[in-house]
Amino acid sequence: MKQTLWEAYPILFGGDYNPEQWPEATWETDMEMLAQAHVNSATINVFSWALLEPQEGTYDFSMLDKIINLLQKHNFQIVMATSTAALPAWMVKQYPDVTRVDTHGIRQGFGKRHNACPNSPNFQRLAQDLVTAIAKRYAHNSNIVCWHISNEYGGQCYCDNCAQDFRNWLQKRYGTIAALNQAWDTNIWSHTFHSFDEIVPPDQHTDEFENGGAMLGGESLDYRRFQSDSLLANFKLEKDIIRATDQKTPITTNFMGTQKDLDYFKWAKELDVVSWDNYPSFDTPASFTAMNHDLMYGLKQAPFMLMEQTPSQQNWQPYNALKDPGEFRMLSYQAMAHGANTVQVFQLKQSRNGCESLHGSIISHVNSTETRVFKESAQIGQELAGLPADLLTSKKQADVAIIFDWASFWAIDFALGPSVRLDYVQQVHAYYQYFYSKNIAVDMISVDDDFSQYRLVIAPTLFVLRNETATKINEYVHTGGNFVTNAMSGLVDEEDNVHLNGYFKLLQPALGLWAEEWDVLPPVSTCEVNFNGHLTTKANIVCDLLHLDTATPLATYQTDRFYNGTPAVTANRYGTGQGFLVGTYLDEGGMQHLGDLLVTAAGLTSADQPTGVELSHRYSDKYQYDFLINTTAQARTYRYEAGAKATDLLTNHPVKSGELTLAPYAVKIIQQPMI
Amino acid sequence: MKQTLWEAYPILFGGDYNPEQWPEATWETDMEMLAQAHVNSATINVFSWALLEPQEGTYDFSMLDKIINLLQKHNFQIVMATSTAALPAWMVKQYPDVTRVDTHGIRQGFGKRHNACPNSPNFQRLAQDLVTAIAKRYAHNSNIVCWHISNEYGGQCYCDNCAQDFRNWLQKRYGTIAALNQAWDTNIWSHTFHSFDEIVPPDQHTDEFENGGAMLGGESLDYRRFQSDSLLANFKLEKDIIRATDQKTPITTNFMGTQKDLDYFKWAKELDVVSWDNYPSFDTPASFTAMNHDLMYGLKQAPFMLMEQTPSQQNWQPYNALKDPGEFRMLSYQAMAHGANTVQVFQLKQSRNGCESLHGSIISHVNSTETRVFKESAQIGQELAGLPADLLTSKKQADVAIIFDWASFWAIDFALGPSVRLDYVQQVHAYYQYFYSKNIAVDMISVDDDFSQYRLVIAPTLFVLRNETATKINEYVHTGGNFVTNAMSGLVDEEDNVHLNGYFKLLQPALGLWAEEWDVLPPVSTCEVNFNGHLTTKANIVCDLLHLDTATPLATYQTDRFYNGTPAVTANRYGTGQGFLVGTYLDEGGMQHLGDLLVTAAGLTSADQPTGVELSHRYSDKYQYDFLINTTAQARTYRYEAGAKATDLLTNHPVKSGELTLAPYAVKIIQQPMI
Amino acid sequence: MKQTLWEAYPILFGGDYNPEQWPEATWETDMEMLAQAHVNSATINVFSWALLEPQEGTYDFSMLDKIINLLQKHNFQIVMATSTAALPAWMVKQYPDVTRVDTHGIRQGFGKRHNACPNSPNFQRLAQDLVTAIAKRYAHNSNIVCWHISNEYGGQCYCDNCAQDFRNWLQKRYGTIAALNQAWDTNIWSHTFHSFDEIVPPDQHTDEFENGGAMLGGESLDYRRFQSDSLLANFKLEKDIIRATDQKTPITTNFMGTQKDLDYFKWAKELDVVSWDNYPSFDTPASFTAMNHDLMYGLKQAPFMLMEQTPSQQNWQPYNALKDPGEFRMLSYQAMAHGANTVQVFQLKQSRNGCESLHGSIISHVNSTETRVFKESAQIGQELAGLPADLLTSKKQADVAIIFDWASFWAIDFALGPSVRLDYVQQVHAYYQYFYSKNIAVDMISVDDDFSQYRLVIAPTLFVLRNETATKINEYVHTGGNFVTNAMSGLVDEEDNVHLNGYFKLLQPALGLWAEEWDVLPPVSTCEVNFNGHLTTKANIVCDLLHLDTATPLATYQTDRFYNGTPAVTANRYGTGQGFLVGTYLDEGGMQHLGDLLVTAAGLTSADQPTGVELSHRYSDKYQYDFLINTTAQARTYRYEAGAKATDLLTNHPVKSGELTLAPYAVKIIQQPMI
Helix, strand or coil, X not given: CCCCHHHHCCCEEEEECCHHHCCHHHHXXXXXXXXXXXXXXXXXXXXXXXXXXXXXXXXXXXXXXXXXXXXXHCCCEEEEECCCCCCCXXXXXXXXXXXXXXXXXXXXXXXXCCCECCCCHHHHHHHHHHHHHHHHHHCCCCCEEEEECCCCCCCCCCCHHHHHHHHHHHHHHHCCHHHHHHHHCCCHHHCCCCCHHHCCCCCCCCCECCCCCECCHHHHHHHHHHHHHHHHXXXXXXXXXXXXXXXXXXXXXXECCCCCCCCHHHHXXXXXXXXXXXXXXXXXXXXXXXXHXXXXXXXXXXXEEEEECXXXXXXCCCECCCCCCCHHHHHHHHHHHCCECEEEECCCECCCCCCCCCCCCCECCCCCCCCHHHHHHHHHHHHHHHCCHHHHHXXXXXXXXXXXXXXXXXXXXXXXXXXXXXXXXXXXXXXXXXXXXXXCCEEEECCCCCCCCCCEEEECCCCECCHHHHHHHHHHHHCXXXXXXXXXXXXXXXXXXXXXXXXXXXXXXXXXXXXXXXXXXXXXXXCEEECCCCCEEEEEEEEEEEEECCCEXXXXXXXXXXXXXXXXXXXXXXXXXXXXXXXXXECHHHHHHHHHHHHHHHXXXXXXXXXXXXXXXXXXXXXXXXXXXXCCCCCEEEEECCCCCCEECCCCEECCCEEEEECCCCEEEEEEECC | CCCCHHHHCCCEEEEECCXXXXXXXXXXXHHHHHHHCCCCEEEECCCCHHHHCCECCECCCHHHHHHHHHHHHCCXXXXXXXXXXXXXXXXXXXXXXXXCECCCCCECCCCCCXXXXXXXXXXHHHHHHHHHHHHHHHCCCCCEEEEECCCCCCCCCCCHHHHHHHHHHHHHHHCCHHHHHHHHCCCHHHCCCXXXXXXXXXXXXXXXXXXXXXXXXXXXXXXHHHHHHHHHHHHHHHHHHHHHHCCCCCEECXXXXXXXXXXXXXXXXXXXXXXXXXXXXXXXXXXXXXXXXXXXXXXHCCCEEEEECCCCCCCXXXXXXXXXXXXXXHHHHHHHHCCECEEEECCCECCCCCCCCCCCCCECCCXXXXXXXXXXXXXXHHHHHHCCHHHHHCECCCCEEEECCHHHHHHHHHCCCCECCCCHHHHHHHHHHHHHHCCCCEEEECCCCCCCCCCEEEECCCCECCHHHHHHHHHHHHCCCEEEEECXXXXXXXXXXXXXXXXXXXXXHHHCEEEEEEEECCCCCCCEEECCCCCEEEEEEEEEXXXXXXXXXXXXXXXXXXXXXXXXXEEEEXXXXXXXXXXXXXXXXXXXXXXXXXXXXXXXXXXXXXXXXXXXXXXXXXXXXXXXXXXXXXXXXXXXCCCCCXXXXXXXXXXXXXXXXXXXXXXXXXXXXXX | CCCCHHHHCCCEEEEECCHHHCCHHHXXXXXXXXXXXXXXXXXXXXXXXXXXXXXXCECCCHHHHHHHHHHHHCCCEEEEECCCCCCCHHHHHHCHHHECECCCCCECCCCCCCCECCCCHHHHHHHHHHHHHHHHHHXXXXXXXXXXXXXXXXXXXXXXXXXXXXXXXXXXXHCCHHHHHHHHCCCHHHCCCCCHHHCCCCCXXXXXXXXXXXXXXXXXXXXXXXXHHHHHHHHHHHHHHHHHHCCCCCEXXXXXXXXXXXXXXXXXXXXXXXXXECCCCCCCCHHHHHHHHHHHHHHHCXXXXXXXXXXCCCCCCCECCCCCCCHHHHHHHHHHHCCECEEEECCCECCCCCCCCCCCXXXXXXXXXXXXXXXXXXXXXXXXXXXXXHHHHCECCCCEEEECCHHHHHHHHHCCCCECCCCHHHHHHHHHHHHHHCCCCEEEECCCCCCCCCCEEEECCCCECCHHHHHHHXXXXXXXXXXXXXXXXXXXXXXXXXXXXXXXXXXXXXXXEEEEEEEECCCCCCCEEECCCCCEEEEEEEEEEEEECCCEEEEEEECCCCCCCCEEEEXXXXXXXXXXXXXXXXXXXXXXXXXXXXXXXXXXXXXXXXXXXXXXXXXXXXXXXXXXXXXXXXXXXXXXXXXXXXXXXXXXXXXXXXEEEECCCCEEEEEEECC
């Protein structure tokens, strides 16, 4: 029924455009300038509620009509937002419950954005009315190629409406209060509940600690789930209204990579297409950006929209360094290499006021087509226009999967202990980074995805482990899979209850071991991991103390503590596969050594290459696309093995095997026929 | 009338046990496992209010009955808690005033624990009803050897009920508003009160500053006293109920060492026996733990219960390192060496959920008797069972006393100035540490204790000095005592009014000097203290500028500031004793040098010994017990002078004089007949 | 009509005196002691509201009468405060709206000081009544030489009264909501307002971010202006009452140098004389103190009162180091060198309680005239008494002006971006420091002052630039002026709207360039500035990327980034003057090099001198006064060029040209007849 964005249209090149911030007299000039940059689309109406509905129930679409007419006249495709991400002042004044209550119990007033209480009936009703009016008026506009609902969903509310809806949500989940008491283990600290209406949201003035820790893990995890679901219900409310009128245009909302608040795997099921906003800082490793792209791709294992990025500099980071010449272009193609089918920015024209006025745009404050950034944008626009439609049908392929698990992300941060140094995303990235450095494609997957298609599945710090996931892992290894996990994995169930009888016991078949306890390493620790004499590298954060059943040690601890010489890293044959356990957190050298062992074990092909050069692949039915990217500011050389008829799509020149010189931030998109 | 815990029973080995968190089917196995570890007691019912009283006035003791029956059946002694340390959810819902209002004026909701407003009439009434029911039902149970009221009292509330009770408390203390105005010196910053009902609790949204400083020291000190008294009234409310029914079983609540909130010297008077929870971090010096034990002993100058410790690792510290093998045992005997007559842990069985689920226990998540920690626990249990009853009658003896003063602790932190680096507990410990390092026993005492029994009394940073205490000190020195104090001592009276006419003037007889002013040293300072050419060591925090009357200098400042060469440390003969003043804060080298001078002056016996080896003594009517403890992870040798018939109670082997080899964490309890 | 303070009286030497904190029996002794220190005045009644008005409408002046009688009897001049800076407890109890609501929306309770809501009708009414009573009773007292209204005004309130008055203030400023929407650019993030009553104060629970950034710069800037105006209205309310009764005595309130909250240039217009409180920390550079004095002088370009300083040590800083002997005296004369015509302290007698009890005073806790500090005070008092009346008529002269702009100060802190390292005051000081180090007098001026009298005008980080200011700058350069500005200057208009078409475009005539964009330097950056080979020095914070029209480069960037070799510092001839642009932030070495270039360009006379020696000048109609000050703790020598009849007023010795030896903290006030 629904067509995808990329079947019907050329590559979208555009971004957020807010002409309502500017005199109408300037709009035509904007259009002409943007056309010079080959911009073919605009995201509009993201924050216009106060303009669209000057008072309750009275709509004024005159400005939006003009904007849409302008874009249509200039043949711009439209990504149409719904304006519900920021509340009008009159609404907060009239219905104070539409804003959130914070973790200290303080109701927020009018201001900022992204602060509507998801469970406010007033907010829900008013959003529904607005979106109904918008859908009615614009749903059949042929220039609208995508609906963009609200904006960057996230955050929590702790108000009475949320409390009441939380109780209902819990009643649906657990049925009886007894079942809830059992699931949450509430006899701790006198938390036994006798009816659902005794339950209040866990926040810092109730059941959470100043450091973010939770009194009852199950309660806090459920509140995260509930809030994520509440926002998702807001999304679905709007989506359903639009879909009722418009059965074919894709609907999305913009995601934010490895953010913590929302379980994107659950959300992605409700989106027609994933889109996200990519804002690396000056010191973000290229591998981290790549991992975020792969995660966004992995939400549906399908291409996504790069909804936002800045062509020049952010403004909300501590040090908003300028992108180098070519870096915006490089980052755009890096996104594409990992599955992006659009290149969009925030924003087309730089605001002159508001808290984003120092955020770079294609049309900068200079208001000229002669700026460095405009010219680079125009180059990208021109190049994108020349790329073949077939590219948009191409997909990733990977033999390696890394599990990303929002439940574990939440539960680790709610846990009191074992160490303040444990950072979930950083530890997932530590594994990703190795494969990235070897140009080995990785799929980012959820615990619910199919493992069988991968030669190697990695579950870094998979703190929350359901029984059925454990069974699936054991089965995967037994039937030939290679599985890796590490310290703090498999510790608790979905409601934060520790799995008993030895840590890793649920994975004992696959791993061939269990752990009795773990030590915690202060920063001053000198504990090391010795890979059977080949390499000695620092151990970090925790050290599992392991009992090997069938597993064999790959490395042992080297320490002045009592567990000196005991196993730190292990391998275990189980059925026709292998299960690996890393009982601690390795530094980069350790990860390199471990990764090499895993590559060999899984029979993967790995290639050494110059630091910062990335080779990624996409595959259509007809072609292979190699994205060869120098992510650095220095020139690099790369020995590239070209097939017959290999062509660089950005130059239309044939590419031959051999040493390629890659200028700083150079990009080649090499198309070769599938064999 | 009341028997002490240790006259009637063997050494309690046990700890918190929460079977209500587990299926009943597992309880018998717990008992069998614990019996294998020679556990003979359990602390129960600490956090069960919500279970015991599912709705107001309706009690359900079925689960508690079962637990008590279980323990009785297995001959476990019971430390019986009252469950008032955490509120049921229904109570907070029904009576919001039962929770506290924080320093920003925000009422807390249901959650966590230790958060009942001590002055809530509803809380008081409901606690009274619950404890009455508990006492009625269980007071005559012969297995109950100790009552444990609430848990780890502490914290402050700033609600309207507290405000009203504070006014009453002040009226009782001062009689008239004029007397209060004079005591607090309220004409500062327009704080003159015209009636008691104008007074509000000092918090951060009234009279305290963000950094914890107080606008009016007297007001904030009195609020501390009032809150400490309010919680003590809660304790006494419960104690009186129990005592009405049970006239013989000792009653306690668990203390927390050098915590700040409660004046334990005042509290201890109301307890039959002191108990406390010992949670050193991985980097806590052994001397600091010893000081805490000595302080807990000193509250009543009597043996105490070691109510809680972890056998393996904490979970709420930044880095929850595992205890080494033998370290749990060593710490248990170190406690005993300083007066503990029980060895208890939190907890017997590790929770599988809640914010303490990663806190180590005797029965760990492995649920096995084969774990390292279980086996070490069993060893301790077996050893304790073999120790003689006479040991529990033994007491400490010391020639040195160090004053610990909660009023000074509070007042220093309320003071704006002189330096952010002044930490009361750390500075008390600096003095304690010297004597610890020389195996010289120290009594921790209050300003109200008798000084005359000591050869040396030290008052580190005794900021608050009452006239009567000053008189007592001067008298003590005059009649032969050796007294030491240091910078920032004797500055103010009980209501924070500075003593005029020269700092130290109240102690002028004893010290033979006064100070005109003090310099404050930034961290970059190079000011040093020169002990008459023998040693030069860093001065820290402040430097008193002294005028010597009869005192003589032991050390002078060495600085590029104008007070170069003036006295830094002094001695003064007064009557037949001596008064010493240290005008600054010394580093460890300086403390060693100073300590040696004091040892000589006071005619104490001091012995050099290997770092980390502790020799402590307890004395009964019949025996001397020497606790020789290697607190370190390395082997040590120690030259021990044994009397005749010296026997190591842990091996039942005779001990002879000579070089003893002490393995890591080795402990010897050497019994010798009193001569 | 009004006489100035210095025409009628000798130099005021005195300070805050609070006898109401002490028994009356001690007052006479205070007077006698102060007379020994040549103290001739006292500031009284600063915080006595609760004493003066024990209940609403009932006044009790008995204590104040006694204090005034005491001072009159001893011929002390009186600086008479109005007591409105701290609220009585009864008032807060009766009228809770008199206290402020903080940035989180929490109403403050009774306590501390400086916390009255400026827009509380109850506060306004009660203050008016009190001051009316005071004026009526004391206005004709001949010993009152100055009125001191309230104390150290500052801070913000976010209550409903403020919200309503803010709306009225905005209506007056903008007329229509449409005009406000345009000025604030409210179509961003759905902030369009449809009526004034939708507007709420921007705070952290509405429109400001946790880091202090603003959602709408115009809104937050206007709220700052409104709050500054509201407090100023409080001041004027009191002033008008006093002026109605007393037409001749000067009225002031004490300022606090480079504080952020109030636009002192606007305030100073309402004060008869500027007064301020000088509290350098142990590590405050002498140049920073000098800059503050020059700013206070610059508010009216007239001598000011040094209302407060401590003779010995502060108590509210992290490390409250003691002033060296002579340092209090040196700082007093440094103030005078920069325009102070009084020498006053906080306070004459040290409090024995309250949060300022550890703050040094002339009469210390020792309560003696024999203290070091008392004797130094007495020396100063004696010297001041000997200084000629003509000195008080003397004024500063400067060829260099530095613009200090509160709007820019506010707007930079409200901006999200470009770098967390940008500190407005520190960057103004970086320019001031150069001229200070060369003994070149600087006037601190506002953007509204006349530039034409200066050879060099510097506008460091003048973030906010109005069109008329830009025009004035261009005109100043065109007619021969030398103008310097730097990165982040001229960025926005008064409502935070970015000036378009190229950064610095409003100053393009003067500077001969525009900037396209800027890079932001993280702390790890290695970017440098190369002054055409003469000097290479670190670039900091940001680097403007410049397009030179008529400007020529004085320095270029040296970096591994793409803008290597492009201009960093430029000069431009325009008309008969020059405009300089520093596109980045220089370190001290860079500032020295730049400063030397500017001195040459502007034809200024500069002299190298020993570090820490300051030579400042004041000029009366008859005499030049040279203040030669060694601000350091080390001896210095200085080659001084004396005119004929040069006399050191502090020794009455003639001064001859040549090498003068200056002891630590030495001061010479050399009088020479004007030629």
